[in-house]
Amino acid sequence: MKYAAPPYMHDVLPFEPSKDKWLHSAKWRTLERIFEDICISYGYKQIRTPVMEQTELFLRSIGQGTDIVSKEMFTFTDRGGRSMTLRPEGTAPAIRAYVEHNLHTENSLVKLYYIASIYRYERGQKGRFREHQQTGVEAIGSKDPALDAEIITLAMGFYECLGIPSTELKLNSVGCPVCRPKYREALLEFARPRLDKMSEDNRMRFDVNPLRMLDSKDERDKRALEGVPIFLDHLCAECQEHFKALKSYLDALSVPYVLDTNLVRGFDYYTKTAFEIICPALGAQNAIGGGGRYDGLVEVIGGTPTPGIGFGIGTERCLLALDQLGISLPMDDASPMVFVAALGDETKLTAAKLVHELRRSGVPTDTDYSQRRLKLQMRQSDKLGAKYMLIIGPEEIERGEAVVKKMTGEKDQVNIPISNVVQFFRELYKSRGASCQDDE
RNA sequence: GCGGCUGUAGCUCAGUUGGUUAGAGCGCCAGGUUGUGGCCCUGGAGGCCGUGGGUUCAAGUCCCGUCAGCCGCCCCA
Incomplete structure (x- = not known):
């Protein structure tokens, strides 16, 4: 064989492959249709952005200390000498477009959805690839916790329509610029004397991105961090109120969730609400979706301060989960009359x-x-x-x-x-x- | 970036303690009489055994490198 698809990228085929049954284009079309139907019923409109952006956009929005920026971006110099990067996530490009085209003048609340290929230079594994597709939404212009609930129910409704059973919604709050520095201090203070008992990774995180120490799976770290102060106890009044309101909305809408005080997401721009949906049927890579609020992001990207919230769902992981569970999607009849x-x-x-x-x-x-x-x-x-x-x-x-x-x-x-x-x-x-x- | 396992026809795999022209099933193409499918029977095409080097009289089989895949760590969708 002379040529093959690039490492950890794949072709989606017109027929069902005997091994990777999820790489069947008819399944992708069905999933996308279901997603779009739901988005439309929630009042979201599609946005399409270029596959690449100026590298600077991601450096500023995602954060320099994150794994994505420090080692996973597909970055190259174009013929004009500009540093460009294939988008490693869907939110920053959407917000860039929102700011560039002054979408806030259309409506005080702008609700967008997208279906986009995402690129991260990672070592492949089950459910993890260098190119993957995300379906996602962004709602920009409101800090109402009811909107957080809308976003979450949209995501959960999608899994339900797809037919993925037993998903688990993990919920946390990562505070805001008012309370996060205070919590950070408390965390550093707690961790400092315990550093010598922690892994090398966590010692590095201590300096670069201390919140990430929390979700280390290393046993030494877990032991060293027993009794660590938790963020939910250090939220400022506003964040506390927001989180409480969100929980009561979710309860009212009968959306089950579990609090995960160690849930820290991989982008620096998240504020307040952070959530992740996992499907236990999957292997090590069991997160099938995640998102959160990003009230500071629009400003970082150069717009006037505007709150926002969104999520991304991994197409491959959803299809993989369905295959693993032996659940078949309803597919279009493509046979001739x-x-x-x-x-x-x-x-x-x-x-x-x-x-x-x-x-x-x-x-x-x-x-x-x-x-x-x-x-x-x-x-x-x-x-x-x-x-x-x-x-x-x-x-x-x-x-x-x-x-x-x-x-x-x-x-x-x-x-x-x-x-x-x-x-x-x-x-x-x-x-x-x-x-x-x-x-x- | 690190670790483990794997790499033979389009696909799923056999290939004995290294020994002549490398096999099967499925799929593909065609034949089973003149214009009627799904089943069945017969035949055919299709492999530099991932790639480079080494050991040997002899390597698909043993050793090393390399590339790729899978699974895990890290992290995430």
Whole structure:
């Protein structure tokens, strides 16, 4: 094999691969459709941004001390000497566009959704890739905790519609510029005398990003940090009030959650609400979505101070979870309604014309291009899953008729005038479509 | 960035203690009489055994490097 997809990136194929069944484009389309339907029902509008941004945008928004910025960005210099970076997350680009195009003038609250490829230079593993897709939303312009609840219910509703059972919502508050420095001090004070008992990683975090010490999984760190002061006890009055209100909204909406006082997300811009959704069926990489409030981000990116909140959901991990659980998604029926078989050269023009007209009428139609015998054309038709076959041979041309053969259920075939063929299938297809919609 | 395991046809894999022209199933293509599918039977195409080096009379089989994949750590979706 000469070429392969770049490391830890993948192709999504037109058919279901025997091994990675989730790499089937029909599943992706279904997931995206479900996501878009929900976003629309919540009043979110789509935004599309470039796959890359100036590196500076991510340095400023995500934060220099984060793993993403320090070692996981796809950064390169373009021909104009600019440092560019493939987006390692979806929020900063959306906020950049919000600021650049003054979207706040459209509405005081702007609700956006996106479906975007994300790039991080990581070592691959089950459920972790260098290119992955996220579906996400951002709501910019309100600090109402009811909006936090809306965002969370949107995410949870998506998993439910997808059919992922038993997800777990983890919730925390990471405070604001008023209370975070105070908590940080308390944390540093607690950790300083215990540093020699902690891992090397955590000693580094102590200097660079102390909050990250909290979610270390190293046993030494866990032991050393027993009894560590927790952020929820150090929130300022405003943050406390916000968190309390959010919890009562979630309770009122019957959204179960578990508090996780060690939940610290990977971006520096989060304030107040932080959440993560995990699916225990997955392996080590079991987070299928996460997000939080970022009340300072718009200002950092150069806009007027505006609160906001959003989340991102990993497409691959959702599909992977479904496969792992043996749950199948409802998929579009991509098989043709009609397969047209022409017998002999003198029928090909008539057949080509019928194929053309059927397609123009919106009837999914396919045909044979390898001059095969009827039997082989039928096999081909069968493989494609065509509902009907239209057979045109010299005899039919002479009589001005075509054979319509039913390919599913009971065998049945009739002759109809060639001039009626398009009309016949158009009606058949329309009535089929109607009955399908009733099923949904 | 670190660690473990793996690398043979399009796919899933066999390949005996190293020994002649490397196999199976599925898939693909075609045939099983003249214009009727799904099953079945027969045949065909398709592999520099990931790649480079080494050991040996002899390497798909042993050793080393390298690349890629998988799984885990870190971190995240």
